[in-house]
Ligand SMILES: Cc1ncc(C[n+]2csc(CCOP(=O)(O)OP(=O)(O)O)c2C)c(N)n1
């Protein structure tokens with residue numbers, strides 16, 4: 001096991017670099033998750049990370065903890081099996097928006113309903129990154145992707161609405177708002193029940209550059225300008241980030 | 249140990265508990281639902297009714313990695329949904345048991361009628377090459393015994409083991425002595441939360457994903473294959489009844505249908521595989537003694553093709569379709585000659 005101190009102790013430093021493209025936002029989310037682990041001093045023995053398939057899903061293998069890289073969309077039921085088998089474990093899911101909201105969407109609905117005490121961190125990059133840039137459940141209306149050459153005809157999933165009327169935790173944050181992201185993840189890990197963090201992050205190679213961004217820094221600046229923090233809302237507006245602990 | 253009148257599915261649930269089952273996840277389906285109904289009344293077993301069979305098997309995988317003996321039970325439609333995760337469990341080497349109580353397919357088919365149409369799906373249903381151990385008992389006592397064996401074989405091979413049943417034997421009531429005289433295998437791996445291991449469906453070496461190392465992939469598949477063969481050898485289960493009279497014919501059948509085959513034991517020699525896969529090698533020694541081999545099964549020749557492949561010779565076969573097991577009809581079919589390949 002890694003002998004580092006601080007957040008780095010949660011990473012398999014020897015395995016770096018990750019397979020991600022230069023400028024990819026996934027590394028920011030990965031690092032912030034480890035910082036949240038560090039802040040809470042989560043025991044390395046006793047914490048398990050579970051992921052699905054996709055660029056984001058590859059995160060699991062970089063944690064210096066026991067981790068499971070499941071099939072596409074199946075991270076949540078595997079994580080629930082782990083948690084119900086051993087309640088003493090901290091179980092954290094890390095995966096992409098396509099994985100968690102698309103192919104795995106039905107599992108998410110029911111994990112919310114069961115209020116399983118696990119934390120899900122969704123790397124929401126608005127695209128299917130790994131497969132080359134097809135429309136995903138969070139792609140905004142009108143956006144051109146490989147499979148929507150005339151612009152996305154559908155509305156993106158309103159993820160927070162899934163949590164309404166359930167005694168769960170939902171937060172939205174972005175890769176620009178580092179302290180906010182850390183807070184969202186830390187609070188989620190502390191929450192007793194199902195918690196979900198929608199971390200907006202950038203896929204420059206298979207998304208941003210096609211939309212005209214020159215580099216991922218420009219995408220970060222867009223987050224900075226577009227999103228306002230609102231941590232006391234019961235519902236977040238489209239341009240807001242914040243934490244909602246659903247009313248019971 | 250007193251005798252008990254048990255239904256096949258009840259015997260499976262009872263034996264699972266004897267084998268050390270601690271976690272069950274499933275989704276209702278005829279003719280397997282009695283298994284989950286039994287499970288919810290057991291004190292030391294965590295039971296989850298999931299949103300579908302995909303979630304069920306994935307929860308079982310998670311629970312098994314977390315250190316518990318775990319299982320699920322379903323029928324054809326659910327077994328189809330589980331195929332993706334069966335491949336995952338082979339790749340990640342997760343011990344667990346899947347019961348498939350077969351009913352008439354394809355699709356929703358005839359839910360209340362028994363069939364044997366999922367035999368080949370057991371070994372080829374998921375993509376890629378994998379080498380599952382599959383048992384198919386033919387009585388309530390055998391369901392009991394081979395449920396325990398399935399759990400043991402799962403621990404020995406660190407892989408998902410399939411217990412086939414059918415709507416007939418799972419709903420059959422028989423008196424059995426549910427003894428506990430088994431050697432129960434323990435888990436030979438630390439549960440999740442004990443290290444920095446990485447379990448992945450990607451090709452890998454130990455904890456490292458190796459997505460383009462071809463030699464490593466070949467080594468991995470060879471190791472997985474050999475491991476399955478080695479465990480299977482400890483369960484060379486089959487039944488062979490040599491005909492008391494002279495006969496040149498061997499009648500092969502299994503599961504529900506093999507029960508009616510006993511009726512012909514004075515006409516033909518009988519052979520019944522119990523460990524369906526990997527195919528028990530003894531058939532290669534027994535078969536050459538007979539000029540004719542007839543395979544009778546409740547599908548259009550799934551195991552017949554497998555036997556032909558293994559024996560390198562043609563066999564005759566009799567498909568018994570649609571869930572009807574009728575002695576008069578079977579008698580007619582068996583005593584006719586030239587069984588052809590039309591259903
Ligand atoms: C059953 C199945 N269908 C399709 C794929 C191909 N596939 C791999 S990753 C992926 C999309 C991942 O998108 P997302 O979850 O948004 O993650 P990202 O790559 O953007 O991080 C798809 C469709 C697969 N692996 N399995």
Ligand code: SF4
Nearest residue numbers: 020021024055129203
């Ligand atoms: S394709 Fe996009 S999401 Fe995937 S690694 Fe590259 S930049 Fe990141």
